[in-house]
Amino acid sequence: MHRITSASAADLFDIAATRRIEQAAASALPPHTLMQRAGLAAARLAMALAPHARTIWIACGPGNNGGDGFEAAAQLRHRGFFPVVTFVDDEGRLPADAKASLQRARDAGVTFASAPPSSFELAMDALLGIGSTRPPSGAMAEWLARMHASASPVLSIDVPSGLDADTGMRASNPNQAPASVRATLTFLTLKPGLFTAQGRDAAGTVWFDDLGCSAFAQERPTARLAGAPDIQPRTHASHKGSYGDVAVIGGASGMAGAALLAGSAALHAGAGRVFVGLLDPRAAPVDTSQPELMLRDAHALDLAGMTVVCGCGGGDAVRELLPRVLSTAAALVLDADALNAIAVDPSLQAQLVARGQAGAPTVLTPHPLEAARLLGDTTGGVQANRLAAARALASRFGVVTVLKGSGTVIADAGDEPPVINSTGNARLATAGTGDVLAGMIGAALAMRRPAFEAACEAVWQHGRIADLWPADAAPLTAGSLARRAPD
Numbered sequence: 133m134h135r136i137t138s139a140s141a142a143d144l145f146d147i148a149a150t151r152r153i154e155q156a157a158a159s160a161l162p163p164h165t166l167m168q169r170a171g172l173a174a175a176r177l178a179m180a181l182a183p184h185a186r187t188i189w190i191a192c193g194p195g196n197n198g199g200d201g202f203e204a205a206a207q208l209r210h211r212g213f214f215p216v217v218t219f220v221d222d223e224g225r226l227p228a229d230a231k232a233s234l235q236r237a238r239d240a241g242v243t244f245a246s247a248p249p250s251s252f253e254l255a256m257d258a259l260l261g262i263g264s265t266r267p268p269s270g271a272m273a274e275w276l277a278r279m280h281a282s283a284s285p286v287l288s289i290d291v292p293s294g295l296d297a298d299t300g301m302r303a304s305n306p307n308q309a310p311a312s313v314r315a316t317l318t319f320l321t322l323k324p325g326l327f328t329a330q331g332r333d334a335a336g337t338v339w340f341d342d343l344g345c346s347a348f349a350q351e352r353p354t355a356r357l358a359g360a361p362d363i364q365p366r367t368h369a370s371h372k373g374s375y376g377d378v379a380v381i382g383g384a385s386g387m388a389g390a391a392l393l394a395g396s397a398a399l400h401a402g403a404g405r406v407f408v409g410l411l412d413p414r415a416a417p418v419d420t421s422q423p424e425l426m427l428r429d430a431h432a433l434d435l436a437g438m439t440v441v442c443g444c445g446g447g448d449a450v451r452e453l454l455p456r457v458l459s460t461a462a463a464l465v466l467d468a469d470a471l472n473a474i475a476v477d478p479s480l481q482a483q484l485v486a487r488g489q490a491g492a493p494t495v496l497t498p499h500p501l502e503a504a505r506l507l508g509d510t511t512g513g514v515q516a517n518r519l520a521a522a523r524a525l526a527s528r529f530g531v532v533t534v535l536k537g538s539g540t541v542i543a544d545a546g547d548e549p550p551v552i553n554s555t556g557n558a559r560l561a562t563a564g565t566g567d568v569l570a571g572m573i574g575a576a577l578a579m580r581r582p583a584f585e586a587a588c589e590a591v592w593q594h595g596r597i598a599d600l601w602p603a604d605a606a607p608l609t610a611g612s613l614a615r616r617a618p619d
């Protein structure tokens with residue numbers, strides 16, 4: 133068993149692949165082995181989370197997830213703990229494995245109750261796992277509400293009940309703020325839904341136990357969890373030309389800040405030279421707080437050979453420059469208003485596709501609403517399956533797509549499984565942090581990183597800066613994020 137951190141890369145498997153792996157493992161092992169291993173692992177983690185617990189409440193559901201809970205209860209009782217089990221359903225309908233574990237819990241002297249204990253030091257959610265098919269209701273919903281409203285830690289078994297393990301969509305209580313420590317112990321495979329959309333809030337800290345079955349995980353991963361990128365050392369004899377030029381195009385009237393943020397981020401991410409082409413004709417000729425940025429009139433910038441970051445604060449004015457940007461930029465990041473312009477213009481879409489066909493790298497950085505506009509969908513439709521939405525955009529336009537939000541998804545147009553980023557937090561939910569990300573990706577492209585790697589690395593670093601933000605420092609702003617340090 134080990135804790136999943138943002139430093140480690142890992143393969144993710146959807147429910148269908150997990151079922152195949154489970155079948156392969158179960159058929160090679162003596163009956164009941166997997167559930168015994170799962171229950172023992174759950175009991176061990178429960179003891180580590182609440183070593184002095186007097187009462188551990190274990191809520192068990194009607195399938196094998198409930199079986200894991202019965203098994204954990206038996207193991208805890210054997211170790212001198214006092215688990216109280218509530219069981220949601222009719223014993224006669226339990227699958228065979230779960231029935232055997234129920235018997236083992238009874239034999240161990242576990243207390244069974246019809247209602248949750250009045251106080252408990254840890255709650256274990258063993259109601260629904262990967263077999264969840266509809267929103268929890270009745271006693272199940274009441275028990276979930278009860279455990280999540282309590283100040284005691286909640287340990288979810290395999291998957292937080294009601295969370296779609298493939299998509300990270302939660303059947304109910306989508307905006308519920310965690311009242312306490314949350315952890316999820318997931319078995320056999322890591323599931324994508326634990327790491328994106330509502331998954332991160334629902335799961336809390338993710339622990340993984342392969343139940344000794346990694347040899348059976350001979351499946352193609354559905355997605356991958358990004359790990360820490362390799363630091364690319366700089367050679368002594370390098371010079372500013374070695375790290376490439378970035379041109380930011382944006383900053384229409386009243387929105388110069390967005391382009392300056394992207395420029396600042398590119399600079400601090402290590403680009404050799406950064407030009408900021410502003411669309412506002414009345415913009416100041418220099419940013420005295422960042423004199424390294426070379427400010428230009430966007431229309432006068434020569435883009436040949438450049439890595440271009442286009443759209444930050446671009447307003448409607450960015451539209452007229454897009455045909456030149458799409459045909460000239462050596463590498464390109466399209467953000468914000470550039471994406472909105474492309475979403476409503478088939479000729480720009482055709483140009484974008486042509487770039488991909490010509491082998492010119494492009495990264496799109498939509499948030500869910502921008503992605504929805506590009507796909508002709510709704511924000512809800514995009515969020516309902518973020519992996520699929522990112523993949524659809526990447527293959528439709530022949531680009532790398534960075535679908536932003538909690539658990540940013542990075543997909544490319546080829547066969548590679550998409551990546552889910554594991555850094556970042558809600559400190560980033562403040563205006564301008566997307567402009568900063570676009571600038572960081574631009575810098576990585578200017579350093580000649582392949583587009584998919586550039587996007588994965590920059591997204592990871594962007595979230596990492598937010599994760600390392602000191603709790604006692606001033607709140608993160610986009611400007612300080614770009615400079616990578618609190619003011």
Ligand SMILES: NC(=O)C1=CN([C@@H]2O[C@H](COP(=O)(O)OP(=O)(O)OC[C@H]3O[C@@H](n4cnc5c(N)ncnc54)[C@H](O)[C@@H]3O)[C@@H](O)[C@H]2O)[C@@H](O)CC1
Nearest residue numbers: 166167170195196197260261262263264265266267268290
């Ligand atoms: N079979 C085994 O040996 C193993 C099973 N494992 C556990 O088994 C789980 C999968 O087991 P199952 O396939 O039985 O699936 P679940 O235990 O997730 O639940 C399936 C059952 O819940 C019902 N159900 C679904 N949604 C419901 C709702 N909203 N309200 C009420 N009932 C609902 C279904 O009709 C079905 O009876 C995994 O998540 C994992 O916890 C793992 O421990 C690995 C080993």
Ligand SMILES: Nc1ncnc2c1ncn2[C@@H]1O[C@H](COP(=O)(O)OP(=O)(O)O)[C@@H](O)[C@H]1O
Nearest residue numbers: 499536537556557558560561563564565566567
């Ligand atoms: N709750 C969150 N958890 C993780 N990342 C977040 C969260 N909220 C925002 N972000 C990140 O912050 C950035 C916001 O970008 P965007 O929505 O384009 O904002 P803006 O247009 O104001 O710059 C994205 O990289 C997004 O992934």
Ligand SMILES: [K+]
Nearest residue numbers: 257260289291
């Ligand atoms: K569960």
